[in-house]
Amino acid sequence: MASERGEKQETCHGKVPLTRSKLDLVLLLLRLLAFLATLSAMVVMALNKQTKTIVVATIGTVPIRATLTAKFQHTPAFVFFVIANGNASLHNLLMLVVGFMGPKWNFKGLAHLAIPVLDLMNVAIVSGGASAAAFMGQLGRDGNSHARWNKICDKFDSFCDQGGGAMIASFVGLMLMTVICSVSIIRLRNHNGNKIILDSSVVVP
Amino acid sequence: MSLSKRIPIFLLRLLALGATVSATLVMITSHDSAQLFNMKFEAKYTNSPTFKYFVLMNAIASGYTLILLFFSSKSSYGHLILILDLVMALLLDSSISACLAIGQVGKNGNSHAGWLPICGQVPKFCDHVTGALVAGFVAAIVYFLILLYSLHNVMNLFFLKT
Numbered sequence: 001m002a003s004e005r006g007e008k009q010e011t012c013h014g015k016v017p018l019t020r021s022k023l024d025l026v027l028l029l030l031r032l033l034a035f036l037a038t039l040s041a042m043v044v045m046a047l048n049k050q051t052k053t054i055v056v057a058t059i060g061t062v063p064i065r066a067t068l069t070a071k072f073q074h075t076p077a078f079v080f081f082v083i084a085n086g087n088a089s090l091h092n093l094l095m096l097v098v099g100f101m102g103p104k105w106n107f108k109g110l111a112h113l114a115i116p117v118l119d120l121m122n123v124a125i126v127s128g129g130a131s132a133a134a135f136m137g138q139l140g141r142d143g144n145s146h147a148r149w150n151k152i153c154d155k156f157d158s159f160c161d162q163g164g165g166a167m168i169a170s171f172v173g174l175m176l177m178t179v180i181c182s183v184s185i186i187r188l189r190n191h192n193g194n195k196i197i198l199d200s201s202v203v204v205p
Numbered sequence: 206m207s208l209s210k211r212i213p214i215f216l217l218r219l220l221a222l223g224a225t226v227s228a229t230l231v232m233i234t235s236h237d238s239a240q241l242f243n244m245k246f247e248a249k250y251t252n253s254p255t256f257k258y259f260v261l262m263n264a265i266a267s268g269y270t271l272i273l274l275f276f277s278s279k280s281s282y283g284h285l286i287l288i289l290d291l292v293m294a295l296l297l298d299s300s301i302s303a304c305l306a307i308g309q310v311g312k313n314g315n316s317h318a319g320w321l322p323i324c325g326q327v328p329k330f331c332d333h334v335t336g337a338l339v340a341g342f343v344a345a346i347v348y349f350l351i352l353l354y355s356l357h358n359v360m361n362l363f364f365l366k367t
Contacts, residue, residue, distance in 0.1 A: 123295065128301075132305070133306075135254070136307070138254060182291070
């Protein structure tokens with residue numbers, strides 16, 4: 001099958017050699033950046049912990065101290081954030097592997113559809129996780145006077161800063177993954193034209 | 206575009222319009238107040254930026270769906286509609302996810318942060334917000350289906366014939 005965009009393909013017995021076009025390299029680079037962004041978001045949030053000793057009362061001259069810990073597991077939104085970014089980084093890693101080793105494998109037609117569909121699913125999951133964590137962080141930073149919920153960021157400032165950094169990394173990863181998803185959907189049309197080719201052709205995620 | 210192709214997406218958009226409009230209206234009309242000892246709890250949707258974001262996103266999505274219902278799906282605008290559908294689906298998805306996170310804190314509290322649950326004090330508000338979130342969830346799912354249909358219509362992707 002003759003494809004456009006400078007991809008050359010010769011069918012021999014077995015291997016299909018391929019010269020990558022510039023778009024493939026750019027896409028792989030974007031996937032690498034998205035993988036790094038989601039991985040760093042997951043790791044930074046998973047290591048988010050701060051312990052603080054606060055004086056709660058004073059009996060005579062002896063101050064009574066209580067040790068309070070802020071961990072990411074205390075908030076289900078942050079747990080979902082870690083899981084969502086872990087899922088997305090695993091997906092990006094697998095797509096990177098398929099992208100580098102792709103020319104050696106021959107896929108039938110339906111596998112071409114799996115990559116954009118998985119991309120779309122992971123974009124949705126990451127967007128859900130990032131926005132839930134962002135609004136939870138806003139609640140922790142500002143509190144909610146109507147519900148009598150005190151803010152916690154004035155006491156646990158490094159916890160809040162680290163969480164904010166993880167959220168920024170996740171939003172960067174989300175934007176990159178949206179671009180990658182759109183490009184892979186457009187490439188699907190270019191590969192297939194108006195019908196799905198059910199024989200082998202090269203897949204580049 | 207043939208009629209048999211246009212009817213499913215028209216029905217889906219109608220369903221999405223119903224879901225987003227109902228989510229917006231139910232959230233806007235949620236209001237409750239309670240008196241507890243010397244504290245007065247007054248619960249409205251404007252108390253939380255998350256619920257305001259939810260109302261805004263669903264209002265934008267319902268306006269967009271309303272405009273598209275009267276728009277016959279001309280193929281010249283298909284790509285623009287596809288991009289806007291993707292953006293709308295992601296925005297609805299993020300708004301429902303954030304509201305569920307905040308709603309979970311409101312229902313169960315967070316003992317580590319010293320946040321008490323408020324659903325015991327204002328049960329009518331909690332039920333109203335739950336209804337709005339259900340409608341918002343349905344809207345997000347229907348929008349993803351609309352996105353898949355838009356992809357199919359624009360790019361002719363899903364023909365499986367040899």
